[in-house]
Amino acid sequence: xxRRLLAAxxxxxxxxxxxxxxxxxASGGQDGQASGRVTLRVGDQKAGSQALLKAAGLLDGTxxxxxxxxxxxGPPLLxxxxxxxxxxxxxxxxxxxxxxxxxxxxKIVAAYRQSAKGSAILxxxxxxxxxxxxxxxxxxAVAKGSSAHFHLxxxxxxxxxxxxxxxxxxxxxxxxxxxxSSGTVDAWAIWDPFASQARIEHQARQLxxxxxxxxxxxxxxxxxxxxxDAGKRAAVGDFLTRLAKARIWAATHLDExxxxxxxxxxxxxxxxxxxxxxxVATPVVIxxxxxxxxQEIADAFTAEGLIPGTVTxxxxxxxxxxxxxxxxxx
Numbered sequence: 001x002x003r004r005l006l007a008a009x010x011x012x013x014x015x016x017x018x019x020x021x022x023x024x025x026a027s028g029g030q031d032g033q034a035s036g037r038v039t040l041r042v043g044d045q046k047a048g049s050q051a052l053l054k055a056a057g058l059l060d061g062t063x064x065x066x067x068x069x070x071x072x073x074g075p076p077l078l079x080x081x082x083x084x085x086x087x088x089x090x091x092x093x094x095x096x097x098x099x100x101x102x103x104x105x106x107k108i109v110a111a112y113r114q115s116a117k118g119s120a121i122l123x124x125x126x127x128x129x130x131x132x133x134x135x136x137x138x139x140x141a142v143a144k145g146s147s148a149h150f151h152l153x154x155x156x157x158x159x160x161x162x163x164x165x166x167x168x169x170x171x172x173x174x175x176x177x178x179x180x181s182s183g184t185v186d187a188w189a190i191w192d193p194f195a196s197q198a199r200i201e202h203q204a205r206q207l208x209x210x211x212x213x214x215x216x217x218x219x220x221x222x223x224x225x226x227x228x229d230a231g232k233r234a235a236v237g238d239f240l241t242r243l244a245k246a247r248i249w250a251a252t253h254l255d256e257x258x259x260x261x262x263x264x265x266x267x268x269x270x271x272x273x274x275x276x277x278x279x280v281a282t283p284v285v286i287x288x289x290x291x292x293x294x295q296e297i298a299d300a301f302t303a304e305g306l307i308p309g310t311v312t313x314x315x316x317x318x319x320x321x322x323x324x325x326x327x328x329x330x
Contacts, residue, residue, distance in 0.1 A: 037064060037065060038063075038231040038235050039064065039065040039067060040065070040066050040067075040087050040088065040226075040235040040236065041066075041085070041086050041088075042068050042069070042086065042087065042088055042089060043069050043071055043088070043089025044068055044069065044070055044071070044077075044089065044090065045071055045072070045073065045074070045077065045090065045091075046070070046193065046265050046267075047068075047070060047265045048090065048261075048279070049090050049243060050068050050264060051257070051260050051261040051264040051265065052246045052247070052250060052257060053242060053246050055246075055253070055257045055260035056245065056250065056253075056257075058242045058249075062235075062238065063235075064234075069085075069086055069089075071089070072143075072173060073143045073172060074145070074146055075098060075099070075143070075144065075145040075146060078091060078099040078104060078106060079099075079104075081106055081221055081223045082104035082106060084225060087222060087223050087232055088109070088222040088223070088239065089221060090218060090219070090220050091221055092146060092191070092218050092219075093215055093216075093217040093218065093219070093294065093297060094146055094150040095145055095147070095221075096108055096221055096316060097145075097150075097297055097307065097311055097313070098144075098307060100298070100311045100313065100315075100316045101302075101307035101308055101309065101311050102308075105223060105224050105225075106222070106316055107221065107227060108286065108316055108317045108318065109219075109220055109221065109227070109240065109286075109320075109321050110219065110220040110321055110324060111217060111218070111219050111220075111283070111284050111285070111286045112219075112244075112281040113218075113281060114216050114218060114278065114279060114280060114281035115216060115277070115278045116209060116211045116214050116216045117209045117210065117211060117278045118192040118209075118278030118279060119147060119189075119190075119191050119192075119210030119214055120189075120190060120191070120195040120206050120207075120208070120209050121135075121152065121187055121188070121189050121207045122180070122195065122199070122205065122207065123186065123187045123205050123207055124181075124183060124205070125202070125203040125204065125205055127186070127187075129186065129187065130207075131207070132155050132158070132207055132208055133161070135155075135159075135161070135165075135166055135187060135207075136165045137165065137167070138167065138186035139166075139169050139184070139185045140152060140166050140168055140169060140187045141175075141176035141179050141180060141185040141187070141189070141190075142168055142170065142176070142188070142190075143170070143171065143172055144170040147214070148189040148191055149189070150214065150297050150300070150301070151189055151213065152168075152189040153300060153301070153304060153306070154213040155208060162304060163306065169185050171185075173190065173194045177194065177197075177202075180202070180204070181202050187207070188204075192274075192275035192279060193261075193274075193275035195275070196274040196275040197267070200270055200274060201268075201271075215294075217290060217293065217294065218281060220243070222236055222318070237324065240324045241324045244327070244328030245327075245328040247280075247281050247282065247283055247328075248328055250279075250280055251282075254276050254277060255273075257276055258273045258276040259272070261276065283325045285319070285325050286319045286322060287319075287322075291314050291317060295311075295312075295313045295314075298310070298311040
């Protein structure tokens with residue numbers, strides 16, 4: 001792939017707030033009042049939820065409108081939730097911890113678990129680094145506050161290292177890939193589909209995935225103001241049910257999902273095919289084990305001095321939608 005084509009692809013993948021509308025009657029005002037109907041504003045990453053719902057045939061036919069905003073990673077998505085620009089959006093296991101630490105107005109309303117193989121720490125082809133212990137003193141690209149941030153921290157701790165032992169380069173995926181491919185960083189902590197893209201298009205070599213070190217959890221996170229509005233609250237419940245059903249469908253329809261994902265994002269088909277298996281996610285209820293696992297992540301960042309103060313993760317959880325898991329399985 002030419003450098004120009006790669007740049008165009010990355011622009012598509014990492015567009016900060018490109019928006020689209022779907023559902024019946026999506027032409028109303030921002031809050032749906034102009035059309036007399038609710039508009040649910042959904043934050044997404046790489047069209048992940050949008051493509052999944054479309055592939056599963058569950059995107060249309062809602063009683064409310066949906067507007068989609070695409071984000072480069074979880075932290076800026078949750079900034080939009082906190083600012084009231086987005087009602088709900090999907091992120092990995094670490095962005096809610098950083099958002100909570102900064103006092104953001106967020107509520108975790110749904111959870112899912114996926115393969116930890118989708119998390120990767122990569123080195124360029126030909127790198128002399130052959131083990132994670134050799135990351136000491138190296139420049140490592142990572143998106144601050146992302147799931148990759150905790151993956152990197154966990155891997156370092158496993159080798160008796162800390163963030164003080166490396167030179168973290170806090171970069172969003174597009175900038176990180178440019179730095180990685182040009183050799184200005186020694187390694188890159190990243191997630192799929194970017195990890196698959198780097199392996200396929202740049203022959204990146206994987207040092208380690210997330211198995212045994214990350215919990216594989218992801219979340220849908222809502223704005224408290226949206227949950228306080230009866231119309232939007234009902235829309236959130238329906239949206240979460242549809243999304244859970246789509247996740248169950250995807251586990252046995254990888255090819256169909258990958259095809260739509262590639263179409264919606266501009267991902268090369270071979271990248272989507274490689275990434276989709278690791279993107280399969282099983283809906284789970286937000287129970288004590290989920291909260292405890294996330295509390296461990298928060299405590300690890302606090303101990304490392306990477307977030308201010310302490311976080312009580314349970315204070316940012318709203319489990320009223322746990323029943324969507326059962327609805328999706330019926």
